Amino acid sequence: MYSLDQLGYDSYFQDQNQSETHLIGRVSTLANGIYKVLSADGEYPCQVSGRFYHRAIEARDFPCVGDWVLFERMPGENKGIIHGVLERKSLLSRRAPGEKQEEQLMAANIDTVFLVNALNQDFNIRRMERYLMQVYESGASPVFVLTKKDLCDDVEEKIEAVEEIAFGVPVHAVDALHRDGIEVLQPYMQQGRTVSLIGSSGVGKSTLMNQLIGDQVQKTQDIRSGDDKGRHTTTHRELFLVPDGGVVIDTPGMRELQLWSGDDAVDQTFQDVEALATQCKFRDCAHDQEPGCAIKQAIQNGDLTEERYKSYLKLQRETKFLDLKEKYGSHRAARIQVKEIHKGTW
């Protein structure tokens, strides 16, 4: 038995649910086409109906972890049939590896994504920019969580460095191992709110999860001496209820993300660069040799770092290439890219 409120059911979903015959539930895990659905009535393994299956056209038409689904109990059995998925508030997805570029759904209806990075190891601002873009694409709100502050001497400097690339995005430093600073994360985990964690292996996601969930649900492993990386311990995606309210979704695939698309996401992530560009003398300024270029000026003044500007250009090119690839396939996309490089427009 679950309380729907605690699972995150709110007016956004209530308004969509006109069904009097179907039950409502939230998908907690997915394996081999079987969805585990949590509902006010209990937990049911479910499959999508034949009709649903035939109507679905693309990956995002199917349910994924975090989705609210309308389902029906099979008479006399402890199983269910899914008939519909409610419209999502947010969706984290990535490109499947390989030529086909299919979208792979990671998790739905996440309110807050904790972007987890360790303060002591492999502290990489450029990677954080990528993560941030991914979250902006999904529709969820990003929050930076910098772990292992007990192992770092310049916590304040690092926080500032992150704040510089993430406008208005909260940045919190914690020591998850000794439970120091964890309480600042509680407000994101209120009743009905869904949180998810993204970050590289070994940064402390499972440790943080354990602390937040208050239970050793996720297993962590000690790092081997002389090796900065924790071994990969999480094997399946899952949705957890936090005892004091809130929902946490952990899916291993979300730990390493691949950009999906996202001109808008580039713009949001690099609001400072975009704002500068509007101040260039020429509207079509390439920020190269033009007079009155605000970006060149800002780099000279030290208001914008060369690295950040390069990162912006790189991510812009990357998303441009992804879009071309999606439109024309990788062969033609590569040809267009080579041509543009020759013309100097890439």
Ligand SMILES: Nc1nc2c(ncn2[C@@H]2O[C@H](COP(=O)(O)OP(=O)(O)OP(=O)(O)O)[C@@H](O)[C@H]2O)c(=O)[nH]1
């Ligand atoms: N000192 C310190 N150690 C931490 C902290 N957070 C995590 N650790 C340690 O870092 C190692 C890796 O932590 P995990 O929680 O397994 O990391 P993870 O991100 O879940 O790793 P994967 O499961 O590989 O994705 C473990 O030995 C933890 O005890 C922290 O805030 N301070």
Ligand SMILES: [Zn+2]
């Ligand atoms: Zn310019």
